[in-house]
Amino acid sequence: MKKQRTWIPLTVLIIIIFILHSTPHMSLRTYVFFTGYPIQAITSGIVDDKYHNEMDKKEYEKLNAKAYTLTDPPVEKQTQGVLSNYLVRKYGIIYITDFLGDI
16 A cells, blocks of 8 residues: 555656656746746747757757747746757656757
């Protein structure tokens, strides 16, 4: 009985993590949400970052990655920097997002 109490929450947690990282857009929205910008994570549109995807095409193919841009990006509070470009990599069956920068 005690083992079942441990496995059920663990299984639920794994399922939630998988759902939040099951597509590039969900992974990006999850990343933005947990970095402190929940409104932009929910409301902002996501488009392909054509500039970075073309300039770094060979590198991104090696990384199994693609760059995306938020149409309504969050603005960092301290530096007033626009957080618009993100790199999404595929690891097995999940996607992981990192901030790419604005250039």
